[in-house]
Amino acid sequence: MLSSSRISLESSISLVLLYCDNKNRLPMKTSRETIATSTMYLTRDKNTLTPNSATTIIERLLKYPYLQFINNFSFQHKRKNLKMSNRNDLKSQAVSQIQTNLARLKIMGNKIMNNLRKGENYELRTELNSGYREHRKEAVRRVIANMTVGKDVSGLFTDVLKNMQTDDIETKKLIYLYLMSYAKVNPSLVILTVNTFVKDSEDSNPLLRALAIRTMGCLHVPEILDYICDPLRRCLTDKDAYVRKTSVVCVAKVYELSPEVAMEQGLLKSVIDMICDSNALVVSNAVASLKEINDIAKSRGINEPVWALNESSVGQLLSVINECTEWGQISILEALTDYEPASESKAIKICDAVLPRLQHVNGSVVLTAIRLILDYEKYIRNLDVLDKYSKKMVPPLISLVSSTPEIQFVALRSISLVLDKHPLLLSKQMNMFFLKYNDPDYVKFEKMNLLVKLCTEENIEKLLSELGEYSKDVDANVCRRAIRALERTAMNFPKNSEKCVDMLIELIELRNVDAIQESTIALSNIGRAFSELSLGKISTVAVPLLCGLYELLETDSKAKSSLISMVGQSPSVDANTAFVLLEGLVSAFMGEDEIVQLAIVHSSVSFFLRNPDKGQSLVLGILQQGTESCSNVDVRDVSYIYWRLLSANPEVAKQVVLAEKPSIIYQNDKLPKQLLKMLLENLGNVSSVLQLPPPKFLSSKDKKLFEGDIVGGVKGSSGSMFDEGSPEANNMGSMNGNADEEPELLISF
Secondary structure: OOOOOHOEEEEEEHHHHHHHHHHHOOOHHHHHHHHHHHHHHHOOOHHHOHHHHHHHHHHHOOOOHHHHHHHHHHHHHHHHHOOOHHHHHHHHHHHHHHHHHHHHHHHHHHHHHHHHHHHHHHHHHHHHHHOOOOHHHHHHHHHHHHHHOOOOOHEEEEHOOOOOOOOOHHHHHHHHHHHHHHHHOOOHHHHHHHHHHHHHHHOOHHHHHHHHHHHHHHHHHHHHHHHHHHHHHHOOOOOOOOHHHHHHHHHHHHHHOOOOHHHOOOOOHHHHHHHHHHOOHHHHHHHHHHHHHHHHHHHHHOOOOOOOOHHHHHHHHHHHHHHHOOOOHHHHHHHHOOOOOOOOOHHHHHHHHHHHHOOOOOHHHHHHHHHHHHHHHOOOOOOOHHHHHHHHHHHHHHHOOOOHHHHHHHHHHHHHHHHOOOOOOOHHHHHHHHHOOOOHHHHHHHHHHHHHHHHOOOOHHHHEEEEEEEHOOOOOOHHHHHHHHHHHHHHHOHHHHHHHHHHHHHHHOOOOOOHHHHHHHHHHHHHHOOOOHHHHHHHHHHHHHHHHHHHHHOOOOHHHHHHHHHHHHHOOOOOOHHHHHHHHHOOHHHOOOOOHHHHHHHHHHHHHHOOOHHHHHHHHHHHHHHHHHHHHHHHHHHHHHHHHHHHOOOHHHHHHHOOOOOOOOOOOOOHHHHHHHHEEEEEEEOHHHOOHHHOOOOHHHHHHHHHHHOOOOHEEEEEEOOOOOOOOHHHHHHHHHHHHHHHHHHOOO
16 A cells, blocks of 8 residues: 555545546556555544535545445455455455445544534634644634634634633734624623733733733723723833833723723823833824814714813923934924924924934825924925925935835825915925836826926926827826826916917827827817917817818717817818718717717808808708707707707807807816815825815714814815816826817807
């Protein structure tokens, strides 16, 4: 027989199944040895089998053909020249042996299946109650592993609790982790852990004391309140700083469960006193805990802060900030941001103390320090001091742009907000925001946004040169964004709008589909903003060129509607060119999108009023389809309006439709003042990255923190930076909406 160590369990199972299905194709010796080895594995390693595999093996082995095995058995003995009385004796002996083995196999199979049906929790419970310490420790590890991957092990709560009384720190940590996860599932059983927690909070090991008090705070069940106050009060005055810094965080957990208990037991006062602790880590944790307590109180309708900084506390915080961790520094800086200095000199003193934080390696610390300086500008009237602070903010902001792509994105979104308040802050550092070939798309988009914001009369030539290169990029998204940036630049700097139009015409001549489609939209918007350009190069050069490339616009409804609008509404467009394009659209009218159908209706009516002889059959065919065949309500209504207007009095219709329309007003890139103020107050947080007020994405519970801040323009702010109505979408393509929503033209009539 082959040694069991030479064949893996998986191999033997596979061979057994193969033999059972293909018994006539395998060598006899391999079959016998495989069955024997597999039987041994089934006996020894039954816990590693799944119910399905065990059932399959057992069923197939029980169906093993007796006669075939007997013949093989007989043949083997004949080869060894064994002296047997006759073949019948040999067969009877083999049958007896096989029946005995099969009976044993059936018993063994029943045992295997019984164990498998009990499941893993049964085994874990057995091991958790084992008499061997190592077995119990390993069982606790397996419980935590199952909990980590999402398996429900709440049924082992009492069995895990039995192992709390141990001197092994590692096991105790794992058990405490289990308790924090399942305390809310079994709140009534949490009381059983109190004695152990109290005992551990008095242990000589400070790590164990801190572990016990932290776990008690994280259980977050009301049943623990009566037992946590005394150990917590004792740990707040512990001689070890690690225990104290852990305890102050626990007070915020108690306050969240019951503010009355935290105040009546003196826990809140103890934390406030610990602002003056000798250890910097304790001070930073105390500040973080008190800020959280203020947020909890505000969410419950308490308008007055539970704790506020005073002048002596500010001095203490500034003296320890250098010794704190990164997160501790952020907590202190946020607390200082909420402080209102009594005078300009004190505000300058605080800002000077915070300036070294601008050189910190952590980007979050840098952004929080910038937030504080920007907030304190309202207390400082000295222009030289403000100019000094502005210059100090430039290098750290540039450094953040040189970080990893993820940090770059956060930094770029934050810089965009800073530029809304200080537009010229980084105008001389435009080169630092030029696109790199290996930048991710999301970084490239933000850089282009900032380049447009940084543009001035002095550096516009440099910007246009860069955007011209970006608009030829092989990446369609980068190409389109660059063309939108060109459009925005033309809107912001009317003197350079003609040069932008020339660049767009050059892009169209390159016959890149994405560039042609986006350039068409941009030219339409620029033409509506600057009528002299619409009557000039756009009508005489760009429109005829685009009409010859109309088939390249088929996949973009916005581009098609923009071109059709330019063709029909501009008197400078050649009549033959316009007629050829509009005539080809009559037959395709019903297959177009709503936005294109509306543009066709408007343009055909305008063309008819300018060219009655050529346009009569054209406008008749369009309006007839719009009123009789079109199912879209808006298109049908507009068609009826034009039909009745033309039928009533063509001269009046001409005065109305062909009247000079006011230039569209370009939406400025800047956010509403109230929204900008709120976002700057959250610089470095999620809301500043999304450029949304916190109530837009927080849960209903957390929204209460900001209820008093939502006023005016903030209520009407956009939804998400990824939505069409977001600030970014409005900034990048604000003109697109005007170009597409042609029904608005009816208002001017």
